[in-house]
Amino acid sequence: MAIAVGQSVPRVDATEKVTGRALYASDVRLPGMVHAKILRSPLSHARLRRIDASKAAAIPGVVAVLTRDNLDVSSPYYGAYIKDQPVVALEKVRYVGDIVAAVAATDEKVAERAVHQIEVDYEELPGIFNVEAALSESAVIIHDENPARKDPKYGYGANLIRHDSSNIFYHFHYERGDAERAFNESDHIFEETYHLSSAQHYPLESHVSVADYQGEQVTIWSGSQTPFPLRQEIARMFGLPLSRVRVMVPYIGGGYGAKSGIKYEALAVALSRLAKKPVRLSLTADETFKTLCDPSAKVTIKTGVQKDGTFVARHCEVYLNGGAYANSGPTVTERAGYRAHGPYRIPHVKTNCYCVYTNTVPGGAFRGFGGPQVSFAYESHLDMIAHHLKIDPVELRLKNLLDRGELYTAGNIPIDCDLRSELKLLAEKIGWGKPEAERNSKAGVKRGKGIACAVKDGGGVNKEANATVKILIDGSVILFLGAAEIGQGVRTALMQVAAEELSVQPGRVQVAPLDSAYTPFDRGTHASSAITVMGKAVQAAAQDARAKLVVMAVEVFQAPSAAIRLDGGKIFAGEHSASIDEVMRRYFGDLEGEIIGNGRFKVSRRDDAPLGYPATFWENGLAAAEVEVDEMTGMVKVVNYVSLTDAGKMINPLHCRGQEEGSVLFGIGHALYEQLVYRDGQLINPNLVDYHLPRFRDLPRSFHSIIVEEGGGTGPFGAKGIGEGGTLAAAAAICNAVYDATGVRLYAVPLTGQRIWAACAQKTQ
Amino acid sequence: MNEPMIPLRFRLNGQECRAEVDGADLLIDFIRDRLGLTGTKRSCDMEICGACTVLLDGKAISSCSVFAFEVDGRDLLTIEGLAGREGLHPLQQAFIDCGGFQCGFCTPGMILLAKSLLDENPDPTVEEIREYMDANICRCTGYQMIIESIQQAAKRMNRERT
Numbered sequence: 069m070a071i072a073v074g075q076s077v078p079r080v081d082a083t084e085k086v087t088g089r090a091l092y093a094s095d096v097r098l099p100g101m102v103h104a105k106i107l108r109s110p111l112s113h114a115r116l117r118r119i120d121a122s123k124a125a126a127i128p129g130v131v132a133v134l135t136r137d138n139l140d141v142s143s144p145y146y147g148a149y150i151k152d153q154p155v156v157a158l159e160k161v162r163y164v165g166d167i168v169a170a171v172a173a174t175d176e177k178v179a180e181r182a183v184h185q186i187e188v189d190y191e192e193l194p195g196i197f198n199v200e201a202a203l204s205e206s207a208v209i210i211h212d213e214n215p216a217r218k219d220p221k222y223g224y225g226a227n228l229i230r231h232d233s234s235n236i237f238y239h240f241h242y243e244r245g246d247a248e249r250a251f252n253e254s255d256h257i258f259e260e261t262y263h264l265s266s267a268q269h270y271p272l273e274s275h276v277s278v279a280d281y282q283g284e285q286v287t288i289w290s291g292s293q294t295p296f297p298l299r300q301e302i303a304r305m306f307g308l309p310l311s312r313v314r315v316m317v318p319y320i321g322g323g324y325g326a327k328s329g330i331k332y333e334a335l336a337v338a339l340s341r342l343a344k345k346p347v348r349l350s351l352t353a354d355e356t357f358k359t360l361c362d363p364s365a366k367v368t369i370k371t372g373v374q375k376d377g378t379f380v381a382r383h384c385e386v387y388l389n390g391g392a393y394a395n396s397g398p399t400v401t402e403r404a405g406y407r408a409h410g411p412y413r414i415p416h417v418k419t420n421c422y423c424v425y426t427n428t429v430p431g432g433a434f435r436g437f438g439g440p441q442v443s444f445a446y447e448s449h450l451d452m453i454a455h456h457l458k459i460d461p462v463e464l465r466l467k468n469l470l471d472r473g474e475l476y477t478a479g480n481i482p483i484d485c486d487l488r489s490e491l492k493l494l495a496e497k498i499g500w501g502k503p504e505a506e507r508n509s510k511a512g513v514k515r516g517k518g519i520a521c522a523v524k525d526g527g528g529v530n531k532e533a534n535a536t537v538k539i540l541i542d543g544s545v546i547l548f549l550g551a552a553e554i555g556q557g558v559r560t561a562l563m564q565v566a567a568e569e570l571s572v573q574p575g576r577v578q579v580a581p582l583d584s585a586y587t588p589f590d591r592g593t594h595a596s597s598a599i600t601v602m603g604k605a606v607q608a609a610a611q612d613a614r615a616k617l618v619v620m621a622v623e624v625f626q627a628p629s630a631a632i633r634l635d636g637g638k639i640f641a642g643e644h645s646a647s648i649d650e651v652m653r654r655y656f657g658d659l660e661g662e663i664i665g666n667g668r669f670k671v672s673r674r675d676d677a678p679l680g681y682p683a684t685f686w687e688n689g690l691a692a693a694e695v696e697v698d699e700m701t702g703m704v705k706v707v708n709y710v711s712l713t714d715a716g717k718m719i720n721p722l723h724c725r726g727q728e729e730g731s732v733l734f735g736i737g738h739a740l741y742e743q744l745v746y747r748d749g750q751l752i753n754p755n756l757v758d759y760h761l762p763r764f765r766d767l768p769r770s771f772h773s774i775i776v777e778e779g780g781g782t783g784p785f786g787a788k789g790i791g792e793g794g795t796l797a798a799a800a801a802i803c804n805a806v807y808d809a810t811g812v813r814l815y816a817v818p819l820t821g822q823r824i825w826a827a828c829a830q831k832t833q
Numbered sequence: 834m835n836e837p838m839i840p841l842r843f844r845l846n847g848q849e850c851r852a853e854v855d856g857a858d859l860l861i862d863f864i865r866d867r868l869g870l871t872g873t874k875r876s877c878d879m880e881i882c883g884a885c886t887v888l889l890d891g892k893a894i895s896s897c898s899v900f901a902f903e904v905d906g907r908d909l910l911t912i913e914g915l916a917g918r919e920g921l922h923p924l925q926q927a928f929i930d931c932g933g934f935q936c937g938f939c940t941p942g943m944i945l946l947a948k949s950l951l952d953e954n955p956d957p958t959v960e961e962i963r964e965y966m967d968a969n970i971c972r973c974t975g976y977q978m979i980i981e982s983i984q985q986a987a988k989r990m991n992r993e994r995t
Contacts, residue, residue, distance in 0.1 A: 076932075078929050078930075079929070081937065082929040083921070083929075084937075085934055085937030085940050086912075086921065086925035086926075086928050086929060086934070086937075086940060086944060087872070087912065087913065087915070087916055087921070087925065088870070088871070088872015088873070088911065088912035088913050088941045089872065089913075090937050091871075092871075092874075092938065094871075094874075094875065095871035270972060271936070271938075271972060272874065272876045272882060272884050272936070272938040272939050272970070272971075272972055273874070273876065273936070273938045274876070319936070319937060320936060321874070321876075321936050321937070321938030322936040322938055322972050322973060323936075324972070352878060353876065353877045353878055353879070554936060555934075555935035555936025555937065555938075555973045556935065557935065722931075722932045723932055723935075725932065725978070726932045726935055726973070726974055726975070726978055727935075728975075729974065729975030729976075729977050729978065730935065730972075730973045730974050730975040731975075732975055733975040733976065755877070755879060755881075756877040756879055756881035756882055756970070757879055757881060761882075761970055761972065762976075763967050763970060763976075764962075764963045764964075764966045764967040764969075764976050764979075764980075765963060765964070765967045767963070767975070767976045767977060767980075771975075771977055773977075
């Protein structure tokens with residue numbers, strides 16, 4: 069009988085978060101702390117001729133001004149894969165909002181005033197704002213400095229193609245079979261192009277870094293999803309030993325990919341070193357918009373199909389607008405490419421996925437990691453094929469979906485859930501195929517249903533995760549882990565895993581704050597990977613601690629280890645029993661000693677896996693949407709929505725549901741409203757008035773999330789990561805429903821009223 | 834150049850409070866930096882997201898868009914003042930029980946807005962909850978579980994009242 073796992077126990081951060089006592093990076097205040105502001109480029113592309121900061125430095129209250137002229141570091145560039153982003157602009161600025169200089173002053177207002185006193189002489193260069201322009205022959209090269217890069221070693225079927233002296237900074241290629249020949253032998257060939265706009269994560273808490281550089285060491289408070297890689301970058305850039313860089317992660321006010329990797333921490337550290345004081349840098353909403361976005365995509369997909377609907381071949385060409393700096397764009401490109409052909413049995417596949425520099429906000433990790441871009445395309449495309457062949461779209465999916473146990477590609481773990489039975493369940497819940505009484509009841513308003521099914525390979529593959537479990541002399545437990553609490557509840561769920569392994573009540577396990585000085589190494593909290601990869605490390609650590617406890621019980625009870633049993637916080641040996649603390653006290657003596665259990669986990673490399681590593685699990689997202697479309701205004705209303713995902717095993721059912729539903733709203737927002745709009749290189753909607761985030765009124769009137777537990781995950785007790793699945797299928801399900809309602813196929817999201825109205829008007833002409 | 838400071842007398846979370854502010858000080862900065870009550874969160878600075886919601890004379894306002902001097906003579910409630918001596922407010926408990934938050938950054942504002950709703954309308958329909966709560970944004974939960982939290986709190990509070 070499970071004591072902790074599978075129960076909706078209260079979150080470990082519950083009371084702090086509902087009482088306002090939870091500490092976030094933005095709440096950190098240190099004695100003597102000063103405040104920083106950034107001077108950002110007003111131009112999209114320019115060479116820096118001269119910077120004069122003397123007027124700013126002379127303002128009373130200003131304690132440091134950082135420009136390229138006094139940036140004294142071992143290496144000025146950072147970047148997860150390509151080191152192309154400098155702490156402050158060196159030779160050029162590359163987008164409107166690029167960091168030119170920064171000021172630290174006694175308060176934010178003084179810093180703000182000082183920033184505008186910095187004089188910059190620019191030589192304007194032609195700006196490139198979209199992929200087409202970036203690839204034209206006459207295009208200027210945005211990064212002509214040839215940045216250092218670390219390219220991955222791919223396995224079977226995949227390779228990286230380098231394009232030197234080009235704005236293409238990443239090109240992922242995957243191929244199996246002989247797609248060209250297979251197309252020639254197909255009964256039908258369908259080809260379409262889809263567009264998905266770039267979107268903003270908008271975590272409610274902006275990026276905040278507090279840095280305190282003292283002597284030859286630095287302490288950083290940051291809402292970072294990747295504290296250990298952050299430590300590594302800071303150490304490398306400032307020439308410090310890792311042991312002298314300490315990173316603390318308090319609670320994080322949302323991230324969704326935005327807080328992965330290094331962002332503003334190096335700037336705060338450089339200012340703190342100059343100012344000889346702790347520096348706090350907190351962005352405004354406008355600056356959040358100019359930090360990172362979900363790359364916009366153009367996806368061309370071509371499918372060869374037999375008469376009966378069997379898929380034979382697929383060709384995918386994906387272009388992502390990577391913006392001015394690579395950030396995590398290379399991995400997003402790799403994943404978008406690897407995921408582009410969808411969860412179907414297709415013998416012949418060829419994919420090229422490109423990420424391209426432009427003079428716009430950098431693109432990078434975003435909930436779904438390249439998945440939403442390609443799943444929107446392949447699930448809309450499938451719907452179109454079904455209608456063309458007069459096959460029900462659900463039937464066409466059932467015919468081609470991979471079975472549980474079947475391989476997505478060679479070298480990967482097989483599909484770990486039954487997508488076909490999941491799809492049937494979803495179809496039943498939305499009343500698929502049932503005639504609707506009120507299909508076209510209101511004048512000019514049409515109703516329709518759409519369905520979509522997508523998967524993504526679960527992340528954390530090349531990720532080392534460590535955890536420590538301490539059992540204290542009173543039988544209470546402390547868990548040390550590097551997974552960041554970004555809202556997903558991971559510290560609660562992993563507390564439950566530790567409690568389960570030690571057979572103690574969840575309330576007996578505390579989770580220690582994340583501090584790189586004490587917390588064991590972890591590669592980062594991303595790609596829904598913490599519950600599987602860190603979950604395995606925590607489970608191993610708890611098992612290690614438990615084994616040590618059993619050794620003590622053997623001595624205390626003078627019984628063979630096989631006779632020792634842990635249950636409900638007690639240790640049993642034959643007819644004898646004692647609580648954990650009693651056993652420890654008898655073993656150590658009062659007030660002495662503790663048990664330390666360590667665990668680690670990492671997925672092993674496989675050379676036959678296209679990406680070099682097998683996935684940790686298969687994250688899936690299925691969605692069924694029912695919409696109302698007003699053809700006169702182009703307005704779409706989602707009136708009924710059912711989402712489905714497989715959690716493998718729910719460690720905490722209530723919070724699994726929260727992950728799924730939050731993820732769905734992200735997808736709906738992207739499908740209906742969200743897009744970054746540029747005019748002449750200027751982002752014109754970098755605020756919440758002009759950029760529409762989903763609100764209460766956007767929640768579909770009828771909304772159900774279904775989470776199944778198929779037990780096939782790599783994580784503890786069969787758990788899989790969730791929280792991105794809901795984002796994958798939303799746009800396609802809604803577009804397919806719009807088609808069902810109106811007969812109009814939309815090839816671009818968001819589905820603005822203007823877009824739908826124009827498409828409907830064109831149809832009736 | 835230097836304007837005189839404005840003296841204030843107001844109730845802060847049930848206690849009499851005196852302070853002096855600059856005429857240009859925003860309420861959010863006064864609460865977070867001067868009073869040290871960091872449960873009030875800053876985000877959009879445009880009265881759109883509601884993370885900085887506080888109750889002024891019982892009404893929900895965005896503290897990012899109000900001057901500090903406007904609290905003079907009034908009653909200010911921040912999230913820190915919501916829990917009573919006997920423990921959490923029913924809304925706080927319901928947000929825990931129903932999964933009404935994840936990252937927690939919108940939560941203080943969300944709970945205070947919900948309090949203002951239930952003070953005005955102790956038994957709201959789902960439709961009324963959606964309409965009233967539309968003033969605040971949550972990026973994590975997908976809203977449904979916040980609606981359920983408010984419904985549960987309303988039920989509990991109504992039971993306690995009768």
